[in-house]
Amino acid sequence: MKLEKKIILQYLEKAIEAREKAYAPYSNFKVGAVLVDENGVETSGANIENASYGLSNCAERSAIFAAASKGMRNIKIIAVVADTSKPVSPCGACRQVIKEFATEETVIILGNLKKEYILMTMEELLPYGFEL
């Protein structure tokens, strides 16, 4: 799917807003994500940490699990942002979780607070990802 720059910037802005809700007292590294599904429904998420560090949840998974719980099955666009010098690079676990609901059409926007971004397809983000 081809996206206009104006739309990309709008999703980056929404992800930056979602990032404000991050609960990251341990790492102090806030991440925000927003996705739009096959019905045009938008869902945002942020990373939610825990005193038992390993129980922390990434922003991408917060957004995807919230959306899937309400019926989302197909991600049209997902934007992820963090305060990084280059556009944020999602962790491997999140790449696999995005893949579960991605298609060849899915646009993955990786960005930072300066609104620098790169666009990726699922195949670029996770080549040869696991599937059954």
Ligand code: THU
């Ligand atoms: N984090 C995300 O939210 N998404 C990623 O793709 C990578 C890492 C979060 C997890 C943790 O709360 C913090 O960033 C530092 O690792």
